Amino acid sequence: MKENFKNIKVIGFDADDTLWVNETYFRDAEQEFAKLLSQFETPNKIDQELFKMEMKNLPLYGYGVKGFVLSMVEMALELSNHTVSSKTIEKILDIGKAMINKPVELLDDVEHVLKQMSGKYKLILATKGDLLDQERKLEKSGLIDYFHHIEVLSEKESNNYSKLLKHLEIEPSEFLMIGNSLKSDILPLVDIGAYAAHIPFHTTWQHETVSEQSATSADYLTLNSISDILKYLDE
The missing domain is CATH 1.10.150.240 (Putative phosphatase; domain 2)
Incomplete structure (x- = not known):
């Protein structure tokens, strides 16, 4: 991937298994x-x-x-x-x-990364799931103030993301999505010309798996941890 993020204006984060355990x-x-x-x-x-x-x-x-x-x-x-x-x-x-009623367990370095980014980029949360449950988890997480916009999508597909970027009034080349699911957080963004950074989580729902060909043919960044993204954004 050409890790050239100099034009990025908005960074989107998945919620479950990217920011917290789910x-x-x-x-x-x-x-x-x-x-x-x-x-x-x-x-x-x-x-x-x-x-x-x-x-x-x-x-x-x-x-x-x-x-x-x-x-x-x-x-x-x-x-x-x-x-x-x-x-x-x-x-x-x-x-x-x-x-x-489970407590919200943040993953390592999440809040540190959000603090580092919040003054430089517009941060949004783009997740799917039950609206009430996702709002509850976000409130419990203590992270809500970092996000300019919160979007709970019925599905995470290319057309949904295109509508979101249109609402945010930005081009795909100005958007970076960070998430743990290749199917939901990465491949749809690559399809529309946006940037994407994949952070694998140790447990993946069967519905979110993709073929090896899909995983290896797309152009995206793979990170070991969420904090790794900072070195690319600082370049």
């Missing part, structure tokens, strides 16, 4: 769910079927904890042939409530 909590919840339904199926089968249910419901519920919980409930009914107890359903709801 996917880890979903993996933990899936394990709890599998234990609750262990009398009906194996953990691996339950995990596979739950993912299929999430994908089926995605156009209806969107992203986030609430849609995830509804998919768990529906999956529990299906796997048990509608014999699952009301107590088990209550425990599934409790899993969801516990996820929503």
Whole structure:
């Protein structure tokens, strides 16, 4: 990638697993769910079927904890042939409530990076998920004052980003997006001619994976940590 960021005016950040921990909590919840339904199926089968249910419901519920919980409930009914107890359903709801009430755990150096950037660039948050949940996490994070604009997208696709940049009144060449998902935070930006920096997270939702060809053919920057971006912006 040509790491020439001299024309950058606006820097966008993904939220979940870029600024704070998120996917880890979903993996933990899936394990709890599998234990609750262990009398009906194996953990691996339950995990596979739950993912299929999430994908089926995605156009209806969107992203986030609430849609995830509804998919768990529906999956529990299906796997048990509608014999699952009301107590088990209550425990599934409790899993969801516990996820929503999790503390916001910032990733290393996030606030330091935002402080360094805030006086030089216009910073925005571009995320997807449940609006109420994302607003709650942002408020809990203590980071809200760093952002000029907050956008919760139903999907992170090229046309969504193009509309966002038009709203911000900037050209793609003036925008840098930083995120952990190649599918959502990187490749759509490359497609429209913007800059993108990928920070891999140790856990990735299956829905966010891309082919090796897509990952290697696009022109973007890969960072070991969020703080690495500073050396490129200072050049």
